[in-house]
Amino acid sequence: xxxxxxxxxxxxxxxxxxxxxxxxxxxxxxxxxxxxxxxxxxxxxxxxxxxxxxxx
Numbered sequence: 001x002x003x004x005x006x007x008x009x010x011x012x013x014x015x016x017x018x019x020x021x022x023x024x025x026x027x028x029x030x031x032x033x034x035x036x037x038x039x040x041x042x043x044x045x046x047x048x049x050x051x052x053x054x055x056x
Contacts, residue, residue: 001025005036008049022050 002024009020019036021043030052036043 001031002028003040003043004050005040005043005045005047006050007047009033010049010051012052012054020050 003021004024005019005021007018009017009022011017017033017035020033021036021040022030022033025031030050033052
């Protein structure tokens with residue numbers, strides 16, 4: 001599992017969230033996300049915006 005942090009996340013229904021961690025499986029598909037509330041180990045900071053194309 002990979003964890004990447006983004007400034008913004010946009011969901012398929014158009015909702016926008018700020019400062020989130022997206023968890024990816026081994027095929028690099030998103031499986032979950034959660035707010036980034038504190039520094040977390042093993043999280044790659046990417047920044048920018050991540051758009052979720054299908055529901056997680």
